[in-house]
Amino acid sequence: MLNKDEARLIHQAQRGDRDAIATLYREHVQAIYRYIGYRVPEQPAADDLTAEVFLRMVEGLPRYKQNGAPFEAWLYRIAAARVADYYREQSRHPQEELPDSMPDHTASPEGVLQVAEEVSDLRAALRQLSSEHQDILLLRFVERKSHAEVAALLGKTVTAVKSAQHRALTQLAERLGSDGKIRHYLRGFDE
């Protein structure tokens, strides 16, 4: 549900108020980047797609109608469309998938490599799920939205979200395996 402050901010942004546009951008940019960062492996591509989302936000603002749905629902739809376009382009011009680029969080090189490998496995496993399942898991466990909020953002019922979440986690757990290593079921081999 759109709160009054955000409704007022959107109204101002629609009239070209730069401060309002900047505020909307800053409030949502990291969440949208996290979503795209999990969906798309290459960091430069994730950066570009994130920029595209907000450029489209600015272009679409004059036509945006406040109908009570959360504003971020619109942003996530734009982001999902940009990700879908990205993969369509990839399928036309396939490139070798690069490993996820990771920031350095630990002191030792071995620690860095281990974290990087675990995260890479997790993200690779996540990307093997359907778009719908990825959306649900990212919104619920990365953005820590409630089931009701996830349902509102995706235009689904809470029951549907819970059922899809169950299936998504089952598949994710299978791909991760009991030792945490990714299993490529679709490719027919274990790593």
Next chain:
Amino acid sequence: MSSAPEANELANRLDRVLPPHSQAVQDHTAGQDLLVDAAVRLARGPHPALADGIVSRIESQVLARAVLVSAPRYPLRRRVTVVARWAVAACLVLVIVAVSTATASASSLPGERLYPVKRLVEQGRLALSGDSGEVDLRLKFVGRRLDEFEALLDQGTIDVDPLEDALDDMHSTLRLVEAGAGSVDDAQRLVELSERHMLLAETARERVQTDPATSDQLLITVSDATEVHEKAQQLASSRGEPHTMTPPIPEVIHSFKQRRSLEKDVEAAPETRYTLTSPDPGGTAVLIPTEAPGLGPLHRDASDPQILVEVSPPPKNNEPRAPVDAPAPGSEPVPGDPAPAPDDDPAPDPEDDPTPKPPPSTDPAPRVPVDDDPPPATPPTPGGNRPW
């Protein structure tokens, strides 16, 4: 395929271990529940994060794009070529051939059949105008939108669209004045129009307290109009005009409404001449008798920044009265008093102030009256003086 009870049970377990709107992971032991383990692993991250430099870079791109995108809901002014302007003008000649239709549409209201014609004629006039002409036109159109809103309000209809269209024109005017296409008078007109906008919206809000959606829309327009008001005031004062001391919202509205009710008192007591002064910073509009039975005229002490209202003794029998410094009733350009729009339309512009308007006073001294009467105790909007 998961069953509904299984899915619900899993959702409940996940809500306990990974509560929403929190980064915490609670009461979780790895290895006991593979599905929860997978969720916890995902929740723990680390998550992708955009570097500050890239955040700023993208922000610059977004704001640059925003400049190119037309923001108003009714983008009446676009970047058109000279050829396109003349093409629009030629089309308008054909439209304006139906003069009777255009004339009849001038007094139409939103929702009536000829209203689109009225708006089309306005768009045509804008397309043919230059920048300075556009400022004047847009200010006139703001007045019209407010008139339309008020007319509908009198009929018992609350339509927020005219207020929003008025805001579009006010914002456009503000940009033009900021760019130097408008004058100080235009900025002052904008101040007055925005105050009228706020008053009308607040009046309407009082009538729709059971309709939260419309009330919220009206509140948003009030907020926007407040912003326009402040910026227009800055423009009016920054160009050399003495700063008009207008109290902050909602005190202006209170004073404006108080002024309305006091004006009615003046009309009801013609035997006593009163002058209604400008609201002071505390928001009080003071009613001072300029002449009253048994009292002499009032004048100000120019050496003191605070205006002292001194009552000189009544003249003796044949003595002429001392010259009066206080202006005649209705002659002071009180902040918030909407200036009458130029009268070059077929439809007459309605006047808020029923009293005749003599030439404005040339007194340059700022008017700060004695704080005499307290502002109204009860604010007009529920929830306190500042609904926002």
